[in-house]
Amino acid sequence: MAPTFSAIGLAVADMAASLSFYRRLGLSFAAGAEDESHVEVTVSGGIRLMWDTHASLRSFDPGYQPAPPSGGWAFRCADTSEVEKLHADLVAAGYPSVQDPWDAPWGQRYAQVRDPDGNIVDLFAQLTSPK
Structure with a gap:
């Protein structure tokens, strides 16, 4: 079976700041999402957009270092x-x-x-x- 494309993620320094920006673009997040270290929303077509804090990423990859931004949505x-x-x-x-x-x-x-x-x-x- 071939893999199925399912999600795109962003690493963020400040979850609350990031979700505030994306709310202005019409995305909806659960109440209290800004206090979480991992947040997901499903958009049209069933693709999940995911946000993970740098601390969350370091929890399973201790050597994680944020890279300079090189993309976007x-x-x-x-x-x-x-x-x-x-x-x-x-x-x-x-x-x-x-x-x-x-x-x-x-x-x-x-x-x-x-x-x-x-x-x-x-x-x-x-x-x-x-x-």
Whole structure:
């Protein structure tokens, strides 16, 4: 039997700070999740997104050291105005903008911000007519 793709995880320094950011993107977490060392949510398609604190990862890998951020997640927005609004809201809340909203050549309105651990999070929506 072939393995089945099931989950994607992020290592986080501060669970509460990370979940606060991802709540702004519409993810829901159980009450008290910010006090846990491991948190999961299931998104459309059945994929699990997982957060683990650095301390949690060290509990089974004592030599664990956080690596510099090198990836991130992308969130589809309903339309281009939602990209604009969400980017502005996140920046106003203190999250750094990587790229202000722009019309990408692949036909999407795109923006990028950094989460509390420095991962780049993409916000995008289809343009009504690609440029």
